[in-house]
Amino acid sequence: MLLISGLFPRFLLFSLCGMPLLARAQSGAAVRGEVHEAGGAASVLPGAVVRWLLPAGVSGPTTSTDGAGTFVLPFPAQASHRIIVSAVGYAADTVAVPTTTTTPYLRINLRGGAALGEVQVMGRTVAYSAKAVGNMQTISARDLTKSACCNLAESFETNAAVEVSTADAVSGAKQIQLLGLDGAYSLLTIDNQPALRGLSAPYRLSYLAGPWVGSIDIIKGTGSVVNGYEGISGQVNVQLKEPDKTDQLLLNAYVNDLGKFDLNAIASQRFNKKWSNVLLLHNDHLGNRVDRNNDGFLDLPLATQFNGYDKVKYLSGTGLVLELGVGALRETRQGGQIGFREDAPDAYRAAYGTTQATTRYTAQARTSYTWPGRPFQSLGLLVNGTSHDFGSTYSFKQDTGPRIYNGHQNTGQATLLFQSVLGNTMHVYRAGLSFLYDDYRERLADGRAYSTDTPDILAARQNRLRTERVPGAFAEYTYNNARNLTAVVGLRTDYHNLYGWQVTPRFNLKYDLRPATALRLSAGRGLRVPNPIADNAAMLASAREFVVAPNLRPETAWNLGGSLTQYFQLLGRQATFVADYYDTIFQNQLVADMYTTPEYISLNNLAPGARSFARSFQAEVQAEPLKGLQVKAAYKWLDVRSTYDGQLLPKPLTPQNRAFLNLGYASAFDKWRGDFTVQWYGERPLAHL
Incomplete structure (x- = not known):
């Protein structure tokens, strides 16, 4: 079934708004x-x-x-x-x-130039990209040192675009929000390849150690069609440390007064001019039962993680580049009441507690070839695979036994990409083929049984099995007059074995109104297949019964928006002001209804004629009023609502107003550095507790 709504004419009108600019720019x-x-x-x-x-x-x-x-x-x-x-x-x-x-x-x-020795330049970078077509911010390696980045969740502390919240205080799971939408709606990529999606979404921010990260790019709005049809609200790309640009050895240790420790080791080696390797290792552990507020519950879950990743890079010097990476992770968590013991007899009757265990293996390869003498023409092949196994129990001191949720996911992805120009570098195109394979095996059993249950009905309620095979093709055209206008138009078509043909158009435009003023517009469609249990894993720790509707459809939405960037001088130093607005309009969405009754969480498609949307406005200023003193201040307004049982209501726990302030000072040569961050959140709507 082709999912194109009446919003498509709006997309065309939005895209055509850029055409007068295109015609004007070509006349110089x-x-x-x-x-x-x-x-x-x-x-x-x-x-x-x-x-x-x-x-x-x-x-x-x-x-x-x-x-x-x-x-x-x-x-x-x-x-x-x-x-x-x-x-x-x-x-x-x-x-x-x-x-x-x-x-x-x-x-x-x-004339041929003499070879120069390596020069390392360190400075304070501007967070907003001046050249990117989309609304993109970069968290640099220097920015990451402002936060205690034990893992990816703490890497956004000094950034106003992304909110990080604790989704589940019992297990300690954290999630990001972009444009007011949960992290599942943003595409998370590692080295620009889709990763940490599907069943890994609830805990994925803890699966990447902070010291491993080289930089993070945050893109608001729909991005390129090359990375697939997901990414409704935007993209977060994590760039890991590069084998040929990393210190030979880095040892990092962190211990706090709660008894939690983090250990990191990064070792790189350049075998010769062509081959290099980097090994990333991480271990964290909290074994102390901490209850400082004396409420009988653990303040932090007991947790242990072992994580490793190895990355090899080959540069032929004649246009061929090869990157290979393999990783493995093992993590266990235990939360709940102080007296809960996982290995105790009848533990689920004695006290409230939860356990989670994750085993994960990943592999990826990137191969690219650039034609000698034609740096604008290249061919690339990107392949990655994942095996993710998750098991959990939730004890509610009931005779029916604990709630058990287990999930297994196998994923394989491949993308073949060709890039070249049409006549000259003002006209660049990319085209390619892709294939996605997802196999999900989930089981949720909570001990509940009904008189009407037959073995088939019980099995259907407890087990969710799904296999997706999605071949696709895409093309993207970029016009860049190298003066004041860049426009990107992309289209991809995928055939989903369960949901039929899917068409994804996307458009991005950047127009420099003046040398120091840039206008950006974006419009596009996104799609994702929901995982109703994993997407709402935080509610597993509650006593609510999960009621999942049969025949769930994919979530589809249009995202329209833009930003205005102004560069200016403040007290003789460069400053930046950015204001953006985005409107995400869902055609269909998995609605998690917690308003109707406190006994259940109802998971169903958006009802026919019902509305669901997310509107986001943000204004931010970055400046250096005094030498060495950097200031970032931002205000964000969100309007996120969906239809619950016929009523258009705000999404629970999503504040409408938020303010952010970050002050950072660095003395000459970074001998002394200090940072101060404060965030204010407005009222958050609550559903039934």
Whole structure:
């Protein structure tokens, strides 16, 4: 069944809004020319970078030479008469542009440059990307040191775009929210490959150790169609430490007054110019039963995790790049009352308690080939596989026995991607094929039995089995006039063995209104197949009975929005102001109804004619009013509502208002550093407890 609603015309109208900008941007004059290696007319230099020489802080057009060594560089908004030409392995050259003609043509020769030693530059980076088409923020390695990043959950403490909340205080599970929606609606990728999805979603933020992370990119709104049809609210990409850019040995230890410790070891080795490897190891443990508020319950769950990942990288030097990674994880958790003992006889009758155990194996490979002399043309193959096994028990001191939830997931993904240009680098396209395999085996048994139960009815209620096979094809076109406009239009078509054909259109546009002002627009459709138990795993710790409707449909939604970015000077230093608004409109959603009755949690499709949406507005300013002092302040407004039993009500526990402030100070050469973060949340609507 093709899931396209009346919102499709709105998507087309939204996309066409950018077309006048496209036409306007193509009308400007430009400098044309060719770049050669000094010493021979036939030795053209493809891939040489050509840009205008402009004052610091002023952005301008940039381009690169095509396969014939030619380039077209539009004139900048701010007058300039000199360009800079550079290429890897050659000395850069600054060339004057003739002012006697409006269509100058240049012939430039570059000489081979001397090899330079490595120079490490450390500085304070701007969080918002000025070049990205989408609304993207980057949490750099330096930003990560502002937080006690034992794992990924703590890596967002100094970022206003993503909220991290405790989904379940008994097990300690945490989840992220983006645009007011749960983390399941945002695509989480590792090294730009989809990862930690499906049954791993409830606890996935604890599966990546903080010291492993090199940087984090946060993209609001629908992104590229290359990564699949998921990612309704956005994407969070975690870049792990690179084998060829990591210190040879890093040992990290953390111990607190509760008796919890974290141990990390990172070891890298460059075997030669082509081969390198990095080994990432992590162990954390809390064995003390802590109850400082004397309520009879553990303040933190008892937990032990062993986690390892190994990454190998090969650079041929002739265009071939290969990356291989394998990982394994084992984690156990125990929460509940102080007196609960998992191994005690009749433990489920003696005290309230929960246990969770996870075993996880991952493998991924990335292979890419770039044509020699054609840096804009490449072919890539991305493959990854996951085996995820999860088992849990929940004791409620009842004679029917504990609630048991077990889940197993096997996943395989493959993407073949080709990228090239149409004529020149102003027109870039990407096209490819993909295949997704998901196999789910879940069982939820809580000891409840009804007089109407037959063996078949009981088995159907307790077991959820699903196998997905999804072949797909996609294409994406990017127009970049190298001056003030970039537009990306993508379309993918997938055939789902359970839900038929699915079409996913997406559009992103960036237009520089002025050199220091950027407007971004995005529109697109997203889809995900829900996992009703795993998506609501926090409620397993309650006594509510899960009532799951049969024949659940995929969740589908349109996401429309945009942002305005303004760069300005404050007390002589650069500052940034960003305001964005996004509207996510669901065509269908898995509705977890906790309003209707306190005895049940009802999981069903969005009723026909019912509404569900998430609206998000955020305004943020980043500045350095004094040398070394960085300030980030933000305000966020959310309106997240869905229809419960015929009533349009706010989503439980989602605050409508939030304020954020982060102050960071660093002395010269980072000898002294300090950070202060405060967050304020408004009232949170409650359902039945």
